[in-house]
Amino acid sequence: MIQRLIPYPILSACIFSMWVLLTGFSPGHILLASVIAILVSRTMLALLPEKPALKLGWAIPKLAYYVALDIIQSNILTARIILFGKKDREADFVLMPVQLRSPYALATLSIILTATPGTLWIQHDPSRHMILIHMLDLTQKEAWVAMMKDRYEPLLMEIFE
Amino acid sequence: MSALLFALVITSAQILLGLAMLCGAYRMLRGPRAQDRALGLDSLYVSGMLLLITYGVQTGRTLYFEAALVIALLGFTGTVAIGKFLMRGEVIE
Amino acid sequence: MIQAPNLPGWAALIVGILLLSGASLTLLGTIGLVSLKSFYERAHAPGLGTSMGSILVLSASMICFSVLQTRPVVHEILIFIFITITTPVTLMLLSRASVYRDRAEASVDQAPPDLARVQPNAPNNNDCKGQKKE
Numbered sequence: 001m002i003q004r005l006i007p008y009p010i011l012s013a014c015i016f017s018m019w020v021l022l023t024g025f026s027p028g029h030i031l032l033a034s035v036i037a038i039l040v041s042r043t044m045l046a047l048l049p050e051k052p053a054l055k056l057g058w059a060i061p062k063l064a065y066y067v068a069l070d071i072i073q074s075n076i077l078t079a080r081i082i083l084f085g086k087k088d089r090e091a092d093f094v095l096m097p098v099q100l101r102s103p104y105a106l107a108t109l110s111i112i113l114t115a116t117p118g119t120l121w122i123q124h125d126p127s128r129h130m131i132l133i134h135m136l137d138l139t140q141k142e143a144w145v146a147m148m149k150d151r152y153e154p155l156l157m158e159i160f161e
Numbered sequence: 162m163s164a165l166l167f168a169l170v171i172t173s174a175q176i177l178l179g180l181a182m183l184c185g186a187y188r189m190l191r192g193p194r195a196q197d198r199a200l201g202l203d204s205l206y207v208s209g210m211l212l213l214i215t216y217g218v219q220t221g222r223t224l225y226f227e228a229a230l231v232i233a234l235l236g237f238t239g240t241v242a243i244g245k246f247l248m249r250g251e252v253i254e
Numbered sequence: 255m256i257q258a259p260n261l262p263g264w265a266a267l268i269v270g271i272l273l274l275s276g277a278s279l280t281l282l283g284t285i286g287l288v289s290l291k292s293f294y295e296r297a298h299a300p301g302l303g304t305s306m307g308s309i310l311v312l313s314a315s316m317i318c319f320s321v322l323q324t325r326p327v328v329h330e331i332l333i334f335i336f337i338t339i340t341t342p343v344t345l346m347l348l349s350r351a352s353v354y355r356d357r358a359e360a361s362v363d364q365a366p367p368d369l370a371r372v373q374p375n376a377p378n379n380n381d382c383k384g385q386k387k388e
Contacts, residue, residue: 018332021328021329021331021332022329022332071305071306071309072306075279075302075305075306078286078298078299078301078302079279079282079302081286082282082283082285082286082289082290082299082302083282091292091294091295093294110342110346111338111339111342113342114301114341114342114345114346115301115304115305115338115341115342116301116305117283117298117299117301117302117305118298118301119298120294120297120298120301120345120349121342121345121346122346122349122350122353123350123353134294134297134298134349136295136298163263163266164258164260164266165258166270167258167261167266167269167270168257168258170270170273170274171258171270171273173274173277174273174274174276174277174311175277177274177277177278177280177281178277178280178281180281180284181277181280181281181283181284181303182284184281184284184285184287184288185284185287187288188284188287188288188296194293194352194355195355196293196348196349196351196352196355197293197296199348199351200287200293200296200297200300200348201287203300203344203348204283204284204287204299204300204303207280207300207303207304207308207337208280208284208303210308210333211276211277211280211303211307211308211311214311214312214314214315214330214333215273215277215311215314215315217315217319218259218269218273218314218315218318219257219258219259220257220259221259221260221318221319221322223319226315226329226330226333229333230332230333230336233333233336233337233340234336237336237340237343237344240344240347240348241343241344241347243348244344244347244348244350244351245347245351247348247351247352247354247355248347248350248351248354
């Protein structure tokens with residue numbers, strides 16, 4: 001019953017909280033927000049997306065913690081490169097294989113990569129499971145690839161697959 | 162005294178963001194290629210949005226927040242349209 | 255136009271530090287946009303403003319309004335979520351457009367290895383520079 005009424009509970013929750021945040025807390029708006037969240041999220045039924053199998057658990061706060069650390073670190077590195085330059089710095093494309101298959105996991109990975117300055121997601125090849133990335137500083141490549149393999153991919157697999 | 166200092170800090174943050182907008186505008190006007198111009202426009206609107214947020218902090222009005230939200234939405238749409246056009250020569254395929 | 259909201263001292267200190275550091279990071283990003291040499295390097299630079307810069311400025315605004323209105327005001331988080339989700343899309347589209355145009359104009363030293371058109375079993379699909387050995 002509740003599955004038929006709210007087919008996409010996470011989307012409905014997002015719409016509800018966005019409406020309430022934008023308009024303020026009053027009983028009328030909360031009622032309106034719930035009606036809109038239920039009705040608008042039903043339009044996704046017409047689009048028929050692949051349903052995300054999101055597993056809630058400790059992996060999500062862990063991922064958020066690593067991403068926050070990584071954002072701060074890469075911001076400092078990139079700011080240093082822009083301010084002072086770096087002698088042996090070389091920027092180039094990196095081609096690397098990924099284990100992730102779920103499109104939601106790949107989208108999250110692309111958001112993480114772009115949110116950390118210094119790496120830029122350019123292309124994903126679904127037939128060979130490769131991603132093409134541009135790195136600002138190739139001397140960071142080894143550490144960065146190791147971090148992708150050890151931290152992000154297992155966590156994202158745990159969450160989405 | 163401390164209120165004056167705080168006001169000066171806010172104003173200097175606004176000046177820094179204004180300089181950031183100038184840098185974005187420079188890349189937009191001088192960029193050697195079209196994608197450089199689009200990138201300059203993108204960072205121009207992001208800095209403009211942050212500038213509006215600091216105006217909101219300065220005046221204590223929530224009006225600026227809504228303007229910033231609209232700028233973020235429209236700027237994204239504009240940059241995506243430009244990127245799509247550069248890639249294919251058409252915005253909607 | 256020099257004016258300031260009526261904040262208690264500790265809040266003014268935090269808001270001021272957050273605003274200044276966020277604004278200077280954003281400025282640094284756009285300086286990189288002006289000074290770096292090639293398009294792909296420049297595409298990294300605005301990331302400073304959209305990640306750390308906007309986090310700092312938006313949290314300054316959140317703290318300021320929460321103290322002014324004596325209730326938690328968190329709607330700035332919507333702008334942050336929106337910026338974080340949309341920046342990858344714009345950067346990816348722009349860099350893909352740039353890759354496409356570089357290939358079309360055959361400036362091969364700039365363009366990356368072609369991912370989509372290389373056949374999976376073609377003999378020459380691993381001659382790109384940065385490829386990781388498996």
